Amino acid sequence: MRRRLIQSTLAVVLVVIAVFGVSLVIVETRTISDSARERVESEAVRLASIVDSRLIVEEKVTAEFLRGQLAEDRYAVIRIPGQPPIEVGSKPDGDVISARAPGEEGETVTVQEPRSSVTREVGRTLLIIGLVALLAVIAAVLLALRQANRLASPLTDLAETAERLGSGDPRPRHRRYGVPELDRVADVLDASAERIARMLTAERRLAADASHQLRTPLTALSMRLEEITLTDDPDTVKEEATIALTQVERLTDVVERLLTNSRDPRTGSAVTFDLDDVIQQQLAEWRPAYRSAGRAIVSSGKRHLQAVGTPGAVAQVLAALIENSLMHGGGTVALRTRVTGNQVVVEVTDEGPGVPADLGSRIFERAISGHNSTGIGLAVARDLAEADGGRLEMLQAKPAVFGLFLSRTPPRKTGDDGGRETIR
Structure with missing residues (x-):
């Protein structure tokens, strides 16, 4: 590209120099020739007037006297009636520029x-024009x-x-070049890089969430199949x-929710449901694991509570x-x-050492874990809670108490007909 730009620019300059340079040479040559002719004619008229002035006063016209009146590179012949021609200077060889002027006393002067x-003058002019053209080409x-x-x-x-970008490095460079068209291309590439980065982040997050959320139902399903x-x-x-089929349904719900959130994480499917059913389901699923660890899992508090959210x-x-x-x-x-x-709260607590002080404020951040786990479980749980308008908080660090807050009032959404409708 550099070569083509240089060649095209140079070609344009050479064309301009050729057009205007040749025209200038022609004009300057003609001007110099006309100027030289005018000088010779003027010289002839001047000498004729000098000869007239001497003849009028009856003074002798000699070559010695006129030699001081004529330029060195010129030759003049003065013809006076009744006298031999008077020659001044050296007669030039070759082509000459000649001018004749008559006098008032009948004489003629030829220069x-x-x-x-x-x-020579044309050559000097051509040299100057050539140097200017060369400087123009260099510039x-x-x-x-x-x-x-x-x-x-x-x-x-x-x-x-x-x-x-094609090799998988979506970092925007934010470079601009002062050329509007190139800056526009840079803007588009930076915007594409940011979109690709968001897409890659979403894909990695989906993969991490899927591996974490599918692990629990698969583990429970495996335990039931082993019992069989x-x-x-x-x-x-x-x-x-029957319990295994329930686990399969839950696994299907997890997959559908992951796919829905991957398309639009703000999409919710909140309904009013019986909270006791979900709690009893979890107790049934986790009791075998807790029995194997020599521990117990129990429930208490108010019964028959209705909450709003996605049961899965x-x-x-x-x-x-x-x-x-x-x-942990x-x-x-x-x-x-x-x-x-107007909220239902489900608190989950144990009798363990609790959450370390250095993790307390960061417990819901991704990749934060105190026991070499994935560190995304609580982060995913908070995202799931917030997707349907709830929230998940750590109410106490030692012993650890986590609270899941769910609304008791169904959210309102705008219907397609412009009215308001309540989800029940």
């Missing part, structure tokens, strides 16, 4: 100048180099940015199979809290329900 003087080349670098370097830089393989009692097999999401939040207590807590885990204002 000649060699055309070589005009040729054009330098300007073309500057413009080529100004345009080619940003294009190379933009190509590198596009290559970085270890028993010959048809009633036990039927009971465990609420179950996932409680499962994350229960699993957190199983891994100690003693008996208690799920307590209570009512505060």
Whole structure:
């Protein structure tokens, strides 16, 4: 590209120099020739007037006297009636410029100048024009180099940015070049880089959330299937199979919710549901694991409470809290329900050492964990709680008490017909 820019600029300059330079040479040559002719004619008229003035006063006209009146490179012949011609200067060889002027006393004066003087003057003029043209070409080349670098370097830089985007490095560079068209391309590439970065972040977050949220239902399903393989009692097999089917339904709900949140994390499916059903489901799922660890899980508080949210999401939040207590807590885990204002609160607590002081304010941040776990369980749980208008908070650090706050009033949404409708 640099070469093409330089060649095109240089070609334009050469065309301009050729057009205007040739015209200037022609005009200057003609001007110099006309000027030389006018000088010779003027010289002839001047000598004729000098000769007239001497003849009028009857003074002798001699070559010695006229030699001081004539330029060195000129030749003059004065013809006076009744006298031999008077020659002044050296007669030039070759082509000459000649002018004749008559006098008032009948004399004639002829002045000649060699055309070589005009040729020398034309040559000097051509030299000056050539030097100016050369300087113009040099200036054009330098300007073309500057413009080529100004345009080619940003294009190379933009190509590198596009290559970085294609290789999976979506960091925007925020470079601008002072050329509106190139700056527009840079704006588009930076905006694309930011969109790609958000998409990659969302994909990584979806993968992490999926691995975490699918682990618990899969573990519970595996436990039920193991119970089925270890028993010959048809009633036990039927009971465990029923529970396993419930786990499959929950697993399906988790997958659907993950896909929905990946498309639009603000999408909620809140309904009014019986909180006791979700709590009892979690107790049934986690009792075998707690029995294996020599611990217990119980529930207490108000019964028959109605809450607003997505039952599957609420179950996932409680499962994350229960699993957190199983891994990091100690003693008996208690799920307590209570009512505060227009909200239902489910508290999950245990008898363990609680949350370390250095993690207290960051417990809900991703990748924050005190026991080499993934560190995304509580962060995902908070996102799930907030998706349907609830919230998850740490109410106490030692022993750890987490509270899930759910609304008792269904949220209002705007219907397609412009009215207000209540979700029930």
